[in-house]
Amino acid sequence: MPSGKKLRPLFVQVHPHDTVAIIVNEGGLPAGTEFDSGLKLIEDIPEAHKVALVDMPAGAPILRYGSVIGYAEYPIARGSWVHEERMRLPVAPSLDNLPHATAVPAPMPPIEGYTFDGFVNDDGSVGTKNILGITTTVQCVAATVDFAVKRIKAEILPRYPNVDDVIALTHNYGCGVAIDAPGAEIPIRTLRNLSLNPNLGGAPMVVSLGCEKLQPVRLLPNSTLPILAAEPYVVRMQDEEHHSFGDMVASIMQLAEKRLAELNRRTRVTRPASDLVVGLQCGGSDAFSGVTANPAVGYASDLLVRAGATVMFSEVTEVRDAIHLLTARAADEQVARDLVREMAWYDAYLDRGGVDRSANPTPGNKKGGLTNIVEKALGSTAKAGTSAIAGVFGPGERVTKKGLIFAATPASDFICGTLQLAASMNMHVFTTGRGTPYGLAMCPVIKVASRSALAERWSDLIDLDAGSIATGDATIEQVGTQLFQLILDVASGRKQTRADQWGLHNDLALFNPAPVT
Amino acid sequence: MPSGKKLRPLFVQVHPHDTVAIIVNEGGLPAGTEFDSGLKLIEDIPEAHKVALVDMPAGAPILRYGSVIGYAEYPIARGSWVHEERMRLPVAPSLDNLPHATAVPAPMPPIEGYTFDGFVNDDGSVGTKNILGITTTVQCVAATVDFAVKRIKAEILPRYPNVDDVIALTHNYGCGVAIDAPGAEIPIRTLRNLSLNPNLGGAPMVVSLGCEKLQPVRLLPNSTLPILAAEPYVVRMQDEEHHSFGDMVASIMQLAEKRLAELNRRTRVTRPASDLVVGLQCGGSDAFSGVTANPAVGYASDLLVRAGATVMFSEVTEVRDAIHLLTARAADEQVARDLVREMAWYDAYLDRGGVDRSANPTPGNKKGGLTNIVEKALGSTAKAGTSAIAGVFGPGERVTKKGLIFAATPASDFICGTLQLAASMNMHVFTTGRGTPYGLAMCPVIKVASRSALAERWSDLIDLDAGSIATGDATIEQVGTQLFQLILDVASGRKQTRADQWGLHNDLALFNPAPVT
Ligand SMILES: [Ca+2]
Ligand SMILES: [Ca+2]
Ligand SMILES: [Ca+2]
Ligand SMILES: [Ca+2]
Ligand SMILES: [Ca+2]
Structure with missing residues (x-):
């Protein structure tokens, strides 16, 4: 319109x-x-x-x-x-007696020849950006690392032109938390897998305080990584060798420069689209989301799956009411069971907190015509296209499969984005109806508007307008194909997202279902 | 030593x-x-x-x-x-049959004539800094507000020399949360009372997205504040008048300038020490904390109480094992009951999460000689000095009483600091044994070391050395008196803390015991 x-x-x-x-x-x-x-x-x-x-x-x-x-x-x-x-x-549909893999969609014909230019990592993953990420084990070091990162960006980064950015992976976890409580594995593996995100070059640098609960060796055990080896990529602020704040900052800068020199040797190479790991999400949804933006994303999702890529949809509370449709679409019995397991976990989590999935919709959703969570769920799942669901991963787990994946996360925009980054996302697609100036530092975010009025008003924030589908001026296929092409362009660094143009990058938001102490 | x-x-x-x-x-x-x-x-x-x-x-x-x-x-x-x-x-001591107000300390003789130079607010509270705080209703606007704050500090703030700083009160709350769940009042009132912290001049400026769950009117109802009045201090990004990202940023900058002009008209005036609201906390504790730094803080706490100030101690899991000593010290039966209520609430919170208070101590505590939570608790409560406990406030509540107050919070350093800021803290004292580079943007933080070796090694991060108490080179009274004087100097802007010299300011960390959706 x-x-x-x-x-x-x-x-x-x-x-x-x-x-x-x-x-x-x-x-x-x-x-x-x-x-x-x-x-x-x-x-x-x-x-x-x-x-x-x-x-x-x-x-x-x-x-x-x-x-x-x-x-x-x-x-x-x-x-x-x-x-x-x-x-x-x-x-809500009962989780007992759901249809399991009863309506598995036939595989769609593969499409070939689609590529993007990315950075290949030692572990085989491929980055769409070349970023130095500095992982923090604990909130106590965040201000110091922020201080050091400012200096690294001003004084060192300009000498390493092939590196896109230096970012601090700061968060509120690591100490003052019940680190052995049920559910504590979620924030810990999230932080671990964030450090291993393909856009960070696959080899984390860690800043630790020293006395925190989340010790570097627990965050990144030897089995996952080359830290604590001969030349560990760890700065520990309480180490005796640091005789001042200046010493700590100098240690961080020195290690960062070493990593920057390594990252700077990389250049983009042509890779098949199957190396993409695309996370899908919606936020600030309205009643148009389910008929314009989300189906267009669903069409792009099908194209990505046909090109061999990994496509993740998420947001447990927004698929809960459509679970009977999803278990039927599961590729096999195990995938259906895994879907049910994630729904049951979240039902119990909400129940412990005294609420249920009806706590999801917002005033904005309702103003935007979305009456309840069932209507929201049916519109939200349109993002997932029509493929069979090939796999299910828990919150913060690294996704290791191709095809359409359910990566279980809360619907909360930045928690979902953070968990999809941990899942190894290298491209993010975000649909919005009401409008939200969403951005992430670790990965490009393409924002798709459900209404043309929003796309026009926020023309310097929205990357793609799906509103023309509602008026009949474009088809779902047309907008979906356009999105697929835009994903390849952005992944290659040929086009920049609005969020990256402005440097609009929201903080990471960890999902910690366990208590703080 | x-x-x-x-x-x-x-x-x-x-x-x-x-x-x-x-x-x-x-x-x-x-x-x-x-x-x-x-x-x-x-x-x-x-x-x-x-x-x-x-x-x-x-x-x-x-x-x-x-x-x-x-x-x-x-x-x-x-x-x-x-x-x-x-x-x-x-x-842990049972919460039944505790001694209630059975050993109420006699009031200590008042001390008179102690003052500091602060900024008086309309509500009677007094700031130790003069800061423009920009409150956010929801995480979605955080990156935009950070963007605007950078420009405000570079382009506008230099014209208003009486204003110390401009800070964005960003957080992960506001949407994607179960906003009507039991416990959701905690993060909401925390954000409200943070906006009303004395160091922010007592009149908040709010940036809202528009469609979020935590609407400005819910965050700051008319009864609490002059927003939504003739000229509301609210920028709503989804408002039709914003035709671009540039428009949103311009709106924020315009409103900020108006507030800066108002704040700039204020200057410091001499006020009695009774206008101080001092928050006490320990972090990275060791076995010395309970014999050097914390007792010295306890002595300063007694001086502050004698001068008529408000002194808060906190950290529920670190007083839980000493609760029988605290209920006995409660000024009256009601205070004792309120203490028990907060302990019981936290016991239940931890129990829901499958843990208990023994989840508190860290590897660093243990390396520092603190064997368990009982030993940690006995050392931690030494900060509270020897006065009667005059009142108890729940997490995120604004403290409205003088004297020694128990402000219930988790022990997690930044969650505790954030909740004490919400309680209206205008000075923070933080003791540490292992060492942590702690700082807050909203309020000065005086860091007291429990060991001289740490104070010497981190001489540009630690403000006061209490380690000499262990070697007999100084008394608890001497260090406590020195701290009391330092509090008055820092509150007056005559001395700067190490954290403020470096600009070391950790992010706010909200306590949300309710689920995310
Ligand atoms: Ca959504
Ligand atoms: Ca979402
Ligand atoms: Ca403590
Ligand atoms: Ca603490
Ligand atoms: Ca931040």
Whole structure:
């Protein structure tokens, strides 16, 4: 819906059986509006909100995406606004007796010849950036490392032009935490696998305090890495050799320079698209997300899978209500069981905290027409395209499989992004309806808008507009193909994302389900 | 123990009934060493670790600070090393049948005439710095606000010389969280009260995204503040008036300049020491912390209470094992009950997470001679001096009483610091044995070392050396009085802390006991 031109009244009905559709026109439509189909609004309905396509008695199922997103609380007349207070939330699908691998999609024909230019690491992973990452074991050293990084960027980095950036992997973990509690393996393996992200060259440099709970050897055991070897990449601030703050900063800078010299010897080489590890996420979603941006991302996801890449979708609370559709799509019985395991873990986690998955939607989601978590889930899973689900990984685990992967994470934008980085993501695609100035330092983020009005208003923040799908000015295939090409261009360093142009980089946010002490 | 001079063999016995003492000499002492008292070591004992003063049969109580810190696991001979594997942890004192206000210390004689130069706020609170704080409702806006703050500091702040700093109050909360879960009031009120910290001039400026769960009106309801009034101090990034990222940044900078002009009109005025709100904390503790730094802080704490100030001690898991001593010291029955309430809340919180208070001590604590949480707790509470406990506040609550206050927080250094800032702290005292380069942007942090070797080695990070107490070169009273004077000097801007000299400022760390979604 390009904001310049006046549209005729339009709604989007996703599935032929749907009993609701969403209003496309910017600013919404007034009571009395008639559509080409003959439907007439009997009250004002805001943009992106739902209109009843049929008369519904109290208790009638309300269908969107061909699925039940709720039940009519009262009788709802055709042409009226279907909003939160008129709908009852369905119960979440039980995790028992789900269909397991009963509707496995046939493999799509592979596509060949798609490549990008990346940095090859010793472990076989491929970076889309060439970054020196400085891992911290504990929050206590964060301010010192930030101090050192500022100096490294000003004084040393300019001499190493093949290196893109120097970043401190700072966080609130490492001490003052119950490090042996159930669930503590999640933040620990997240930090470990963040250090091993392909964009950091595959060989971490670590700054430790000395007395912290998360010791370097626990963060990065010998089996995972060459630290604590002859020439360890560890600076320990409490070491006797440091006789001042200046000494500590000098040690960090010296080690950084050594790493920078190594990283600087690398240049981009042409690699098959199968070396991409693309993380998908949505944030600030609206009712358009599920009909424009997310299906376009789903189309790109299918292309990536056909090209042999790894594509991750995540956000447990946003797939929980569509789990019956996902277990059916699981490539095999084990994948289906792993999906159920992650849902059950999260159900229990929320339950311990006294809530359930209905805590997910935001005021912005609701203002954007997303009534509840079921509707949000059905729209959110559209990002995952139509492939079989090839594997499931827990929060913070490194993904080691190709194809469409469910990487279990909370839906919280930066926690999800952080966990996908740990999963070894080298490209991030983020869809948004309400708009969010999202960026990550470790990996390029392509932001896709669900509405053209947002893409135009935030033209210097949004990378791709999927809003034209709602007005019929572009197809899902067209926008999806455009996104696929943009991913290859950005991964190659040929194009820069808006977030990278501005240097908009949000902090890492660890998922720690265990208590602090 | 000044590292230059060779000491005769020394140990510190805190209480006449103690059955263990700690080794003072740097580097520890070898088997065969004889002390003036006639005690002879029968094995090597590291510095700060415990020596048995008497023969103990298996099961004998081990006494330090006059209290039981454990039980002998095996028979322990006089002169041998008493370490973790030879001690059994006592059970935590039951929260039922504790002595309530049974040993209330008599009020100490007030001291008069002590003042500092501070910035008076409209709400009556007094700042020790004059800072523009920019509050964020949600993590999504953090990178944008960081971007704007960099420009404000470079382009605008130099024109307002009476303002010390501009800081972004960024955090990982605000969306993707279960905002109505039990416990969610903690991070919300923490953010609210951080915005109202005396050092931020008492009138917050807020940057919001628009669609987040934590809406500005929920963060700072009208009752707490003048926002959403005729000229609200809120920038909302998704507002239609912002047609680009540049527009958002410009809005933030414009509002910031308005606030800077107001803050710049303030100058320091002489105020009584009773306007101080001093937060006490320890981090990276060792066995000396409880005999040097913490008792010196305790002496300063008593002076501050006598001068009418507010002094907060915190760190629930580090007072839990000394709770019977604290409830007895409570000023009245209600304070004792409030102490028990906070302990019970934290016991339940840890229990939900599958751990207990024994998860607190770190490898560094243990290397520093602190065997378990009981020993750590007895040393930690020494910071609180000897006054009656006048009040108890929950995590993130604003403290509104004078005298010695228990402000309940986790012991995690930056979470505790953040919660004490929310409690309205305008001066922070931090004791350390192992050494940690701790700093906060919102408030000066005075770092006190428990050992002279650390104070000398980290001379450009430590503000005060309490190690001379262990060698008998200074008394607790002398170091405590020195600290009291240093607090007044730093609060007045006459002296600068090491952390502020370097600009070492750790990020805020919120305490969110509720789930993320
Ligand atoms: Ca989402
Ligand atoms: Ca998300
Ligand atoms: Ca402590
Ligand atoms: Ca602490
Ligand atoms: Ca930061």
